[in-house]
Amino acid sequence: MILSVRDLAVRFATDGGVVRAVDGVSFDLDEGEILAIVGESGSGKSVTAQTLLGLTRAPNATITGSVEFDGQDLIELDDERFREIRGKRIAMIFQDPMTSLNPVYRVGHQIVEMIRAHGKVSKKDAQDKAVELLRSVGIPNPERRVQDYPHEFSGGMRQRVMIAMALALDPDVLIADEPTTALDVTVQAQILRLLDQLNRERGLAVVLITHDLGVVAEIADRVAVMYAGQIVEDATLEDIFYDPQHPYTWGLLGSLPRLDQPRPARLAQIAGSPPSLLNPPAGCRFAARCPHEFDKCSQPPPLDGDRCWLDPADKRRLRDVDGHIGLRKDVAS
């Protein structure tokens, strides 16, 4: 196990009150594993990811819980020690490659700058390394491209630059915050393939934040489903798609357009909207939107396994009655 998150909570003080953006999240990341954290906008998945790198530290933020990495608790780490981990041990790439690179510096410089921030390396060596990195992520003509500015790259190429930069110091963990959301579908597939390849060849552990179950199915080993600041279900890729336990996961899967079934008049959706994180309900946070809500749901749901009060037999029955939940194994391959 390389990264162990326990009871992580991130609260932001705002004018409207305290927002509990992340509220008691726990998960583990194994060496060489790709863990996908999925959820809709505002579910706290990006805040979780950024907190792993200390990027949510701010005067108005309260961060509690623990993030165990390499024998130390990152939450307790002071800024200077944390800086040594950022980029070097845990690297991150972001959603929008268009805005994630500084427009006024050459991409080579931006990679060199990172290499040199973490050790005494000559400019020349760092520059050579940058060329190699660009080559390794599949950027053609890296010797020339290293001198280009970010705006001279396409979106997909820019994301490759971001990935090259993230790999510069051979980190143990890569946090990818919606890395394909801003890209078009064919480029998405290329970037995912690249991440998958890096995972297999370098044993790079990846935390992949996404709202796209298609992306998840493509490369994840394990999936944590987040809803309203909590993880409601954490299971293997197989189980999430073929044996989902939480009604919210059913809803997510049910709202996927299916090629193996007749086209519906309109896409299925989960009725209602998530609760306010200013003052979330004490019981199950999904209860208000759940078609299977019953009296127990007003109490805080169990913390082991999925956060749902239904008993397993009921779940299987209800899921099958719903009819549109879970991909049939014989059809999906």
Add this chain to the structure above:
Amino acid sequence: MLRFVARRLTGMIAVLFAISVIVFLIFNVIPNSNPAIRIAGKNANPELIARVSADLGLDQPLWVQYLTLMKKIFTGTLTSYASAQNVTDQIWRGLPATLSLTIGAAVLWMVLAVVFGYLSAIHSGRFTDRALTILSLVGISMPVFWLAAILLYFFTFKVQLFPTSSYVPLTTDPLRWASHLILPWLTLAVLYVGFYSRVLRSNMLDVMNEDYVRTARAKGLPERQVRIRHVLRNSMIPIVTLFGLDFGAVVGGGAILTETVFNINGVGLYAGRAIGSLDLPPLVGVTIFGAFFIVFFNTVVDILYAFLDPRIRLGEAAAA
């Protein structure tokens, strides 16, 4: 890039031409009795008026009048009829003092504005920020002539820390040059320090929320490096534009008040005296001179901009 520079320079010449036409129209053509009377100055007598008319070809068609005026300006033969001094000579004579004043003030205001704006932004909302905000508002609000008089009163009369006004050429004695200019530099800089530090502060607060700043942090760069190389560097782009405009304007006549109060024999003081004695030819000369500086520095900024922000170079290449 060369094309870009060439086009900017062409544009600059076009603007200067337009300005010269407007200046000509304002001074020579606006209908209000005989322009020769105005140009001749306060001590006009019939012979002088006749000479002015002949000199400037005021009986000729307008375009000939325009050309005559321009010829006088460009050959440096424009003279003041009231003081019998050559206008170009006077401007040249005043230029070292004016440049000493304005360049020094500009360095001062940029350095202080960057320091104050930077501190204000990184301590945003806290005591340092509030204190600097109040200071800069005070700076912006103080009239130059008042501030100059107050500084003179306290630092040369009461405390006698600095010598009284007037200008000592740099080549004569660099130390005295500087000590004579410190108060004028301060006076001229205060307004801009206040204004620029406010603009820089808000630029920096905007840039701090940019994704690439988050990337810089995620890369593990030291916080100082994030703030200076990424936040400050990108926040300076609009400041450079402002600086080009303001510096041009200050050289081209914006220092009239400061030069007058501190009795610095520069272009501004020359213009101020010409205004005081309603002497038109120096005003024509100074106006054209001022316009030249403003337009020139604008062009310099345009070109500099392309170096500061590489995206502009691409835009130009695509357009070309």
